[in-house]
Amino acid sequence: MNLQAQAPLTGAETALIDLFAQRCNDLPGNAGAVSARDKAVAALKANRLPTRKVEAWHYTDLRRLLSSVPAWRADAPAKPVDPILPGARRFALVNGALAETPAVDGLQFDAMADSLRADVGGVTLEAPAEADDAVGAINTAFVSDGLRLSVADDAEIAAPVEIQSVHAGGQVHTRSQVTVGAGARALFVDRHTGTDDAVLASNVTELTVRKGADVTWIIVQEQGAQASHLASLGLTLEEDARATVFIANLSGRLVRQEVHAAATGERAELAFRAVNMIGGDAHCDVTLELDHLVPHTTSTETVRNVVTARGQGVFQGQIRVAQPAQKTDAQMACNTLLLSDHGGFSTKPELEIFADDVVCAHGATVAEIDHDHLxxxxxxxxxxKTARGLLIKAFVAEIVEELKDEALVDALEARIDAWLEAHG
Amino acid sequence: MLEIRNLHARIAEDGTEIIKGLDLTVNAGEVAAIMGPNGSGKSTLSYILAGREDYEVTQGDILYNGESVLEMDPAERASAGMFLAFQYPMEIPGVATMQFLKVAMNEQRKARGQDELTTPDFIKRVREAAATLNIDMEMLKRPVNVGFSGGEKKRSEILQMKLLEPKLCVLDETDSGLDIDALKIVADGVNALRGPDRAIVVITHYQRLLQYIVPDTVHILSRGQIVKTGDKELAAQLEAQGYAGVIEQAA
Structure with missing residues (x-):
């Protein structure tokens, strides 16, 4: 008998468990997928949603913050919106179902739902291995569809590719798998957008960058003001692979964006950037885990946050340098403009270094607007008002402009301007 | 145009009184020099005119065209036609100089009920003004004052002054850090702005700048007060006798 009385289920936990009972027969997947979903829900039931006592969720008490879970809406009206970049090819997931798939030279795709049903390409749904992987558990239980995409070896995908998840509220759970072949180049916009109706959205994306490939992966999170958005990006960088991962969190009520990255090949390079615009009652958490596993890999991590009103932000950045990973170079910085007495930001940098010949650094600052500049x-x-806007914009534009691609910089800055206009 | 009456002001943070009963009148069309030794309150006076929050006016008033500016914030004062050329212009990373100039010109126009400038019109104005000050347009693509040399910063201040066309220009130690060639360019820029509708206040420690920008009146500031007023001969007298001698005579 368990002597420690477990806390009763919260409303949100009960709603998730009930929703699963109601939906499980309609969710796609073979016997393996069904078993994985069952395990994920059983784990959720056993572990509950994580609280601040769980280390990975110390600053984002999901159990408290996920106060309610909206019902699933089968018939919510939603349609794709224009891509953020002119000339982009758009893959659209509408209400969690793959709805639009353009033909693009050098790109092959499948619907995740089909793969889950038929074991295509060795896709198997597995319940998360870690007890604290709440994003993985929720997504495994409820994933309805997603995109499997592969870029052919040596392909140069000239047009940007936008993978757009659009919905009209309710429950939206998608999973994608993207492989960029050896020597290939591509720019992806991974965009999550919705209405102001309440939504629980989860997304798990696995991105593999093969030998010598170069990928730019832009996450644009612009959910509605009532959205709970739980996302996880897995990233594997092979030998000589280069990736720029840029996260723009521009809205949402409760946002957790995890990135689990590993440099598995020598000379792999990662540039990780995040801009978090946090206003209203939003809680926005970006959590990065990065493993340098082999020698001569480099990474830079720069996070810029703007907090207004009662916004609460979190950045957890853990860099682990394995013993063989000599000559690793990793530079992490997290800078916050805190513009309200009622807002807050928590930063937790962690370096775990087992190699002896490495250059690793981290720094964090929290500041107000410089009065001399103003x-x-x-x-x-x-x-x-305009002066403050200029200074806030300058603070985040510094890392946006590193992206070089003019259309991309313009598109992101236009969104930041809109945010400033609404929250300034 | 500018009338300062019995002004008393202190540092907001620690209450140190810097300006102690200062009276000064500058008329339209006049170029007034304010000279004073280190620590006399010259820079403080310029900041108070511009509306910097770090100083508190405890007594007296500052009238601009007959109206008190004490309740106006720095942006309102600037839009009303007041301009301070900073002794130490601030570096603002991330804000491109061209963007800053455009926003400043258009915000002032907006405040005065004028239409915004079109981009070609804006660029034409900047190009013309920059050419007279020997400013390379490439420099203006950089963030405001970031990586500018001392001389570039001062020329950039005068460029802003030309573009914003203020009615009251206050130049705080504009000569500091300038070599003789740069000083001539800056002085020519200021002299070009002299006119019957405009007043210019030149704050300086040395008489050197006044050889190029010849003042109509010279005021000596000491310990937070104007202790002596004269014409350009007073500046020459200072050069010959030093501050100590002239201030002693005044007291």
Missing amino acids: FYLMARGVSE
């Missing part, structure tokens, strides 16, 4: 701009007739 005075200088105002002394030229720029109103306080």
Whole structure:
């Protein structure tokens, strides 16, 4: 007998368990997938949603923050929106189902739902191995569809590719798998957008960058103000692979974006950037785990946060350098502009280094707007609101502009401008 | 145009009184020099005119065209036509100079009920003004003052002054850090702005700048007060006798 009385299920936990009972027969998958889903829900029931006592969730008490779970809506009206980049090819997931798949030279795709049903390409759904993987558990239980995409070896995909998840509220659980073949180049926009109706959205994406490939992966999270958005990006970098991962969190009520990355091949390079615009009552958590497993890999991580109103932000950045990973170079920085007495930001950098010949550093700052800068701009007739907007924008634009691609910089800055207009 | 009456002001943070009963009148069309030794309150006066929050006016008033500016924030004062050329212009990473100039010009135009400038019109104005100050357009693509040399910063201040066309220009130690060639360019830029509708206040420690920007009146600031007023001969007298001698005579 378990002597420690377990806390009663919360409303959200009960709703998830009931929803699973109601939906499980309609979710796609073979016997293996069914078993994985069952295990995931059993784990959720046994472990509950994580609280701050679970280390990985210390600053994001999911059990408390996920206060309610909306019902599943089969017939919610939603349709794809214009891609953020001109000329982009759009793959659309509408209400969690793959709905639009353009033909693009050098790209092959399958629907995740088909793969789950038929064991195509060795896709198997597995319940998360780790007890604290709440994002994985929820997604495994409820995933309805997604995109499996592979870029052919040496292909140069000229047009940007936008993978767009659009919905009209309710429950949206998608899973994608993207492989960029050896020597290939591609730019992806992984976009999550919705209405202001309540939604519980989860997404798990596995991105593999093969030998010598170069990929830019832009996550644009612009869910509605009532959205709970739980996402996880797995990233594997093979030998000489280069990846730029840029996360723009622009909305959402409760956001957890995890990135689990591993440099598995020598000379792999990762540039990890995140811009988190956190206003209203939003809680936004970006959690990065990065393994440098082999010698001569480099990574830079820069996170810029703007917090207004009652916004709460979190960045957890863990870099692990394995014993063989000599000559690793990893530079992490997290800078926050805290613009409200009622907002907050928690940063937890962690370096775990088992190799002795490495260069690793991390730094974190929290500041207000520089009063001297504000005075200088105002002394030229720029109103306080505009001056503050310019300075906030400059703070985040520094890392947006690193992206070089002019259309991409413009598209992201336009979204940041819109956010500032709404929250300034 | 500018009338300062019995001004008393202190540092907001620690209450140290810097300006102690200062009176000064500058008329339209006039170029007034304010000279004073280190620590006399010259820079403080310029900041107070611009509306910097770090200082508190405890007594007296500052009238601009007959109206008190004490309740106006720095942006409102600038839009009303007041301009401070900073002794130490601030570096603002991430804000491109061109963008800053455009926003500043258009915000002022907006505040005055004028239409925004079109981009070609804006660029034409900047190009013309920059050419007279020997400013390379490439420099203006960089963030505001970031990586500018001392001389570039000062020329950039004068460029802003030309573009914003203020009515009251306050130049705080504009000569500091300038070599003689840069000083001439800056002085020419200022002289070009002289006109019957405009007043210019030149704050300086040395008489050197006043050889190029010849003032109509010279005021000596000491310990937070104007202790002596004269014409350009007063500046020459200072050069010959030093501050100690002239201030002693005044007291």
